[in-house]
Amino acid sequence: MEQNVPKFKRTTEAIADGTGESSKQIQRYIRLTELIPELLDLVDNKKLQFTVAVDISYIDKEVQEWIYEYISDTGFIKPKQIAALRNQLNDGPINQIQMLSIFNNCVMAKKVSRSLTFSEKKLTKYFPDDYTAKDMEQVIESLLEKWMQEQSC
Template sequence: MATLPKLDLGLPTYDSLFSTEEERQDANAEKITTIPIDKITDFKEHPFHVTMDEDMAKLIDSIKENDMLMPALVRPKEDGTYEMISGHRRKFALSQLGRKEMNVIVRNLDDDQATILMVDSNIQRENIYPSERGYAYKMRLEAMKHQGKSVKEFNGDIGTVYEKTTSCQVGTKLRSDVALADTTEFSARQVQRFIRLTYLVEPLQKMVDGRHENEIKIAFNPAVELSYLTESEQYDLANAIVENQRTPSLAQCQEFKRLSHDGELTTEFIDDTLSEEKPNQREKLSFQMKEIDQYFPKDFTPGKKKDLMIRLLENWAKKRAREQER
């Protein structure tokens, strides 16, 4: 005898009839769980550097003393592992302490949601390199473009998400970079300038971040101009900077950009430009007059003090020259 198919009459289930609203909400609530650290992979193309610096040492000491107070946020992967959304630094700290597990909240997120939460949970840190901020804004901007009419705003360390429309009162869609700027302390133009840093080759990125091995530092505005050079031109420039131990000024970078646009920037011009000593890169000796006032008569003017110091140095140089001739 054939069985009749079950009809879905839309009636409540037995469990729902005899469970309280509190129990139903609790069943749907996200739970903190503990999973092995080796089951958690870093977020794909995570833009923030996780290094053993002073802040990390403080975090390790804090976890050692108080344990990890805030759970990380992860999303499940098809292979049974998890991808980190928020908590890369905590994971590193736990690994340094020899811990094998960490407390997490597991949340199902699509790629765009995960990207926005990953960026927003890290961008709030105090010490962020300019290039890190650029990559983060670039990733978030792309995710916002994918989402279409709405973007997600982040609040809280474990990623509470609120929806925000990108449409204005007359119904025209806002530019994504303007919507992104609304979530930051910067203007849309400044956000785009940070994103330009992602077009720099790695040696120049390290220079603008202040993490170059030769301790060479390029200012933000010149670095933005250099981002318009071709990759090979940027490598030529990076090599010339190291060789000459000098960085280009903003005006020089703008000239590099113009010549690159016209296809006229050469290695020789870069070398010649950097071999010229900039006024602000000449060695200067400075001290306060009160440090040497005790060695001069009280009625000596600054001009007389200068003249005397020069004469004394001249006599000292002549004496050294005579001694070396013996």
């Protein structure tokens, strides 16, 4: 015999139905209540990405204040910086200096693409006339490899 048991929705699902937002999105909005007021103002003024703010909301209030100071000083915070910070916080508490180091490492981690060229005049004095550009490149690369190995010792 089948019972007529009413199905209850979670509050977030009920709100989602009434607003056109997803239940997950409603949960994210609720999560923002864990932010310090200064960070919440940044979200309201669209100076802090919504998803980044949700990630920050899981962090202790004292660290949130440090994050706010960092944003005030630099004008930005990147998602990868918050991800790296949360990852480090999983290992235990940190101080403000450590947080700044984590943030700076994330920003500096991007390798700068550089190009270096030598004029033919500079190179030809070091190579025989029959060496092609490819031959010269291989010799230079080989010498740089040896130099790098010597530097690491």
